[in-house]
Amino acid sequence: MASLQKNNIDFFTGVPDSLLKQFCAYLADNVSPASNIIAANEGNAVAIASGYHMSTGKYPCVYLQNSGIGNIINPMLSLAHQGVYCIPMLLMIGWRGEPGKKDEPQHMIQGEKTAPMLTAAGINYEVLPDYIEGATQAVEAAVNHLKNRGSPYAFIVKRQTFGDYAQKRPFKSNFPLSREECIAALLEYVGEYDPVIATTGFASRELYELELKKKKQFRNSFLCVGSMGHASSIALGVATQKGSRKVFCLDGDGAAIMHLGSIALIGGHKVKNFVHVVLNNGCHESVGGQPTVGSKISFTGIAKACGYAQTFEAKTKEEIASAMKHCTTTNGPTLIEIKCGVNTRKNLGRPKQSPKQNKKEFMSFLSH
């Protein structure tokens, strides 16, 4: 961090990643929110960084998990690329699924393809050394590239590259229920034949465990373990084909904001059997609790403006029950915004089922 500052790199934007947790925590404590913009998605961050560079001539730093490379490809190739506007920026990319290390299935392909994708996009990169002298030299080399070539340069960051850093003032959400308690309360009102599509991160893992406990004949959930921000579009695809069932999407605030356009589609198409639940804890809890703009905006307001037939706000079990009772007997699209706390239990497990098994079971469930 000192070498970034020495080189006048003091503007940051990106989407947080668990491997960059300490880096993000340091930024939260030491950089003003105006100079550390937590973006809606990674492509959004590249565009913000481009605007910043053109306004200041300085080099911004964009941080992301490697799963976000897909989101940066368009602005990288048609905006920042040396063959287009040629905009220098330093990318800091968390390397989930690094080959040879154990990780979740959804990260293994991204991990293997990280370096080849950067090469294909014409982005020069280096794996960031995990010792201070090496990292300092790497920053000098990166800054020389930014100065001389004027195009983006990336660091790939392995697990445990950054030392521990305890954030002084972590984001807090003081709502009474945890996300898991909210999901449990919702499940009480989901019918046996109604599909539930859950977003990336802790929400999917919680749903998986809650459903296991129920020992149902067949599971009705699809866990969107990757493809952050797309759970609601998957649910939309299901809802258009399964009109006789209520289709539930359990979304996160970070994920909903990442691809907010999906709300416009669901509302615009007036998908009657769609129930969109946004579990709004105001942060990206699954990767370290970095704030989103979720606590400053109204999802029910957005949904109403986009044509959802009904919206509810809830923060207690009673409010969740009342919204669910209502929406299961009336036409949607419905959006339920649930304000929840930031207090995931430490022993939360991971799905034992592979993504392919989950898909197979889900398809079989939908065919009944």
Ligand SMILES: Cc1ncc(C[n+]2csc(CCOP(=O)(O)OP(=O)(O)O)c2C)c(N)n1
């Ligand atoms: C494209 C992409 N960018 C980043 C990530 C890393 N990531 C996984 S879960 C998550 C946070 C999700 O936040 P939110 O939807 O608010 O749910 P919460 O974790 O708070 O339950 C992030 C950033 C990812 N999986 N994919």
